[in-house]
Amino acid sequence: MKLSSLSFSDQERIPERYAFCKIDLQSHVVLADNFNPQFSWDDVPAGTRSFVLICHDPDVPSKPDDVNQEGRIVPADLPRVDFFHWLLVDLPDDLREIDEGAFSNGITPRGKGGPLAPMNARQGVNDYTAWFAADRDMSGDYFGYDGPCPPWNDALMHHYVFTLYALDIEELPVQGNFKGADVLSAMQGHVLAQASVTGIYTLNPELAPTRIGASASS
Numbered sequence: 553m554k555l556s557s558l559s560f561s562d563q564e565r566i567p568e569r570y571a572f573c574k575i576d577l578q579s580h581v582v583l584a585d586n587f588n589p590q591f592s593w594d595d596v597p598a599g600t601r602s603f604v605l606i607c608h609d610p611d612v613p614s615k616p617d618d619v620n621q622e623g624r625i626v627p628a629d630l631p632r633v634d635f636f637h638w639l640l641v642d643l644p645d646d647l648r649e650i651d652e653g654a655f656s657n658g659i660t661p662r663g664k665g666g667p668l669a670p671m672n673a674r675q676g677v678n679d680y681t682a683w684f685a686a687d688r689d690m691s692g693d694y695f696g697y698d699g700p701c702p703p704w705n706d707a708l709m710h711h712y713v714f715t716l717y718a719l720d721i722e723e724l725p726v727q728g729n730f731k732g733a734d735v736l737s738a739m740q741g742h743v744l745a746q747a748s749v750t751g752i753y754t755l756n757p758e759l760a761p762t763r764i765g766a767s768a769s770s
Contacts (some may be wrong), residue, residue: 553597554593555716555747559590569585570587571584571753572698572700573701581701586659587657588650588653589751596718597745601721602643602644602721603717606640607697607715608634613632614631618705625706628707636732637712639678641673641726642724644672656697663698664694676726679731679732681693693729701755705756709752709759711750714748715746
């Protein structure tokens with residue numbers, strides 16, 4: 553199976569249009585357009601009955617001590633954890649493309665609704681749900697896609713991995729406000745094929761590489 557995007561190329565920088573936040577030299581960051589990227593795929597295996605699309609960032613700091621703190625840097629060698637940005641399940645087996653903005657075309661304070669989604673699919677809650685839990689203005693259940701917003705003082709470029717899974721079941725056995733771990737567990741034994749596209753993004757103005765593998769000090 554092959555997955556591609558017109559929104560950004562594999563291993564290249566994700567445009568601000570698809571991010572939750574973008575760089576602002578006065579306030580560090582401001583909110584961005586938060587459109588979901590476009591994707592298309594082919595070479596689907598026989599027996600496919602549905603698709604799942606997941607976006608996760610494996611580069612989130614494991615400790616929040618230095619995150620977005622003036623005069624401090626999140627060190628690149630700090631252990632990292634996963635942060636799920638999109639959990640889209642039950643996509644129909646005859647679908648071959650997701651249009652830009654079909655599932656997200658802006659930021660909704662307190663989160664977009666769910667789990668019901670376009671194309672008779674369902675969406676889980678992304679990890680902004682936990683991130684904003686203590687914020688009185690932003691707390692809520694964040695269903696669907698919300699794009700990149702890594703720490704503005706992170707010394708590490710973040711990777712955003714969009715993975716499409718072809719499943720042999722029509723409906724994934726998850727319910728309610730399901731999360732990333734729930735989806736990964738429910739898919740076990742049902743994946744016929746998978747394909748990924750990875751983009752990079754940073755809010756640190758000192759990081760300017762456009763390709764994965766470029767030096768963080770360039």
